[in-house]
Amino acid sequence: MRPTWKQRLWRMIGPTLLIVALWQITAWGVTSLRGVPFPTPLVTLQRLMELFANQPLAGYSLYHHMAVSLTRWLDAFALATLCGISYGLLSSRWNGLHTLTAPIPQLLLLIPGLAWIPVAILIFGIGEGATRFMIAMTAFAPIALATINGIKGVNIHYIRAAQMLGATPTTLFFQVLLPSALPALISGLRIGLGNSWRVLVAAEMVVGTGSGLGFSIIEARWSLDYPSALACVVIICLIGLILEYGLIRPLEKRTLERWMVQRRSNDV
Amino acid sequence: MFEFDHVSLGYPTSRNAGTKYLPIIDNLTLSLTGGEFVCVLGPSGCGKTTLLNLAAGFLTPDQGQVRFDGREINGPSPQRGVVFQDATLFPWRTVLGNVMFGLRRQGVDRHQARLQAITILTQVGLGEHIDAWPVTLSGGMRQRAALARILALNPKALLLDEPFSALDANSREHLQDTLLDLWQKRPRTVLYITHSVEEAAYLADRVLIFGPAPNHLCADLPVTLPRPRYRSSTEVQNLARTLRQHLNQLPCCLKPSKDPS
Numbered sequence: 001m002r003p004t005w006k007q008r009l010w011r012m013i014g015p016t017l018l019i020v021a022l023w024q025i026t027a028w029g030v031t032s033l034r035g036v037p038f039p040t041p042l043v044t045l046q047r048l049m050e051l052f053a054n055q056p057l058a059g060y061s062l063y064h065h066m067a068v069s070l071t072r073w074l075d076a077f078a079l080a081t082l083c084g085i086s087y088g089l090l091s092s093r094w095n096g097l098h099t100l101t102a103p104i105p106q107l108l109l110l111i112p113g114l115a116w117i118p119v120a121i122l123i124f125g126i127g128e129g130a131t132r133f134m135i136a137m138t139a140f141a142p143i144a145l146a147t148i149n150g151i152k153g154v155n156i157h158y159i160r161a162a163q164m165l166g167a168t169p170t171t172l173f174f175q176v177l178l179p180s181a182l183p184a185l186i187s188g189l190r191i192g193l194g195n196s197w198r199v200l201v202a203a204e205m206v207v208g209t210g211s212g213l214g215f216s217i218i219e220a221r222w223s224l225d226y227p228s229a230l231a232c233v234v235i236i237c238l239i240g241l242i243l244e245y246g247l248i249r250p251l252e253k254r255t256l257e258r259w260m261v262q263r264r265s266n267d268v
Numbered sequence: 269m270f271e272f273d274h275v276s277l278g279y280p281t282s283r284n285a286g287t288k289y290l291p292i293i294d295n296l297t298l299s300l301t302g303g304e305f306v307c308v309l310g311p312s313g314c315g316k317t318t319l320l321n322l323a324a325g326f327l328t329p330d331q332g333q334v335r336f337d338g339r340e341i342n343g344p345s346p347q348r349g350v351v352f353q354d355a356t357l358f359p360w361r362t363v364l365g366n367v368m369f370g371l372r373r374q375g376v377d378r379h380q381a382r383l384q385a386i387t388i389l390t391q392v393g394l395g396e397h398i399d400a401w402p403v404t405l406s407g408g409m410r411q412r413a414a415l416a417r418i419l420a421l422n423p424k425a426l427l428l429d430e431p432f433s434a435l436d437a438n439s440r441e442h443l444q445d446t447l448l449d450l451w452q453k454r455p456r457t458v459l460y461i462t463h464s465v466e467e468a469a470y471l472a473d474r475v476l477i478f479g480p481a482p483n484h485l486c487a488d489l490p491v492t493l494p495r496p497r498y499r500s501s502t503e504v505q506n507l508a509r510t511l512r513q514h515l516n517q518l519p520c521c522l523k524p525s526k527d528p529s
Contacts, residue, residue: 155356157352157354157356158356158358160324160326160344160350160352160356161350161352161356161358162358162369163326163343163344164324164325164326164344164345164346164348164349164350164418165346165369165370165373165417165418165421166345166346166370166373166374166421167369167373168373171373175369176358179358179360180358180359180360182360257403258359258360258401258402258403259359259360259403
């Protein structure tokens with residue numbers, strides 16, 4: 001049954017209220033026990049409004065920081081998606097390549113994003129290149145693995161049906177294997193997206209790019225402007241949510257609605 | 269048309285000591301004549317589907333040869349259209365897209381393929397649903413589309429693996445009639461795997477009772493009943509009874525084995 005708008009609204013508001021309440025309690029507790037001013041939700045919201053009204057933060061407007069972070073992320077994520085899918089396809093196509101390289105994405109998956117900092121700085125020096133490198137590295141592995149697993153998990157009957165209908169290996173690959181791997185691929189994109197968005201912020205904090213949301217958090221911390229730091233965290237969450245609900249969910253919904261047949265028969 | 273020449277297919281088992289070869293099809297020799305509607309009946313696990321997969325070219329025999337039109341089968345081909353138990357339409361294509369897939373692979377241009385697909389879909393009764401996504405169709409409609417998908421390629425042989433067994437009785441009977449109708453308009457060899465004696469009695473020119481290895485062909489019964497047949501007629505009912513008697517002499521089902529199909 002589809003939830004009514006009331007249920008939907010409650011599903012959105014309920015958890016938000018809970019988070020705000022926990023935040024408020026933490027702020028009160030920290031302020032009274034440790035005597036340091038922990039920004040309350042209200043203070044943070046006020047600061048957020050000021051920032052939205054173009055008050056500068058670490059030398060730039062909030063919009064600039066958002067734009068810079070998103071651009072970095074988009075560049076690197078697009079590159080990682082392209083490489084991840086291409087690698088996944090090539091490696092499913094050629095066994096030799098698979099045998100040779102199969103452990104690599106597995107290993108990459110084990111490396112925490114921040115562990116790339118020294119490597120990134122050594123290769124690219126401090127700055128844009130290093131940040132992008134870190135984002136791309138963390139997004140690549142889940143996307144590549146999802147592509148490989150998606151293709152490996154294709155229902156053999158689809159392959160047989162396509163061959164029986166006269167598909168050449170190339171058509172089989174692009175018109176059968178790839179589309180039937182799509183649901184798996186979307187889950188890979190989702191994980192890659194989450195990973196890379198998180199590492200973007202962390203990378204900006206450490207690699208020192210001079211702008212961006214992560215950089216702003218660190219700068220706000222140095223200047224004891226904690227409300228701004230928390231305001232940036234809120235923005236990061238909001239952008240993450242928008243990417244999930246605006247990009248991944250609709251894509252997933254459209255695919256799964258049609259692919260349900262396959263899902264069901266694969267479960268058996 | 270189809271010739272199985274001393275065909276064996278199995279898989280090695282290495283339980284405990286030594287490697288043992290466990291045959292699914294063991295030294296089977298069988299030939300099917302062109303235009304014949306052959307039903308294969310038998311308990312589950314005795315290799316009926318494997319037989320069909322060999323005819324389709326999905327599996328290659330370990331020993332012996334499977335020939336079609338005098339030539340050895342070495343892979344699936346549009347000459348031998350297969351309808352699977354589960355329709356296996358591509359869910360990312362519409363019904364029309366699914367039927368066009370095979371036509372396009374034969375080099376038919378897009379416009380022509382579209383027209384041919386619509387014609388054949390109308391013949392199987394899906395003219396109203398050409399733009400539907402497979403997921404929105406009922407089981408019976410999906411099997412109609414699966415049938416249209418291969419009939420569009422005008423295959424010399426139809427291989428059907430319990431195609432209507434998952435459908436409700438009403439849809440099943442309708443689909444049997446559609447299939448018979450299309451087959452009578454243009455006779456071709458049909459290899460039809462089923463576990464229903466009534467279905468075999470109603471459809472077949474020849475019924476093969478298939479048993480476990482190594483003696484696969486328990487019975488090879490020609491059916492001489494005239495067509496059109498009526499499901500409730502005494503002749504069809506009597507034939508079904510005879511078939512059931514044959515089938516009852518076999519174990520009801522064999523122990524599940526890891527089927528390489």
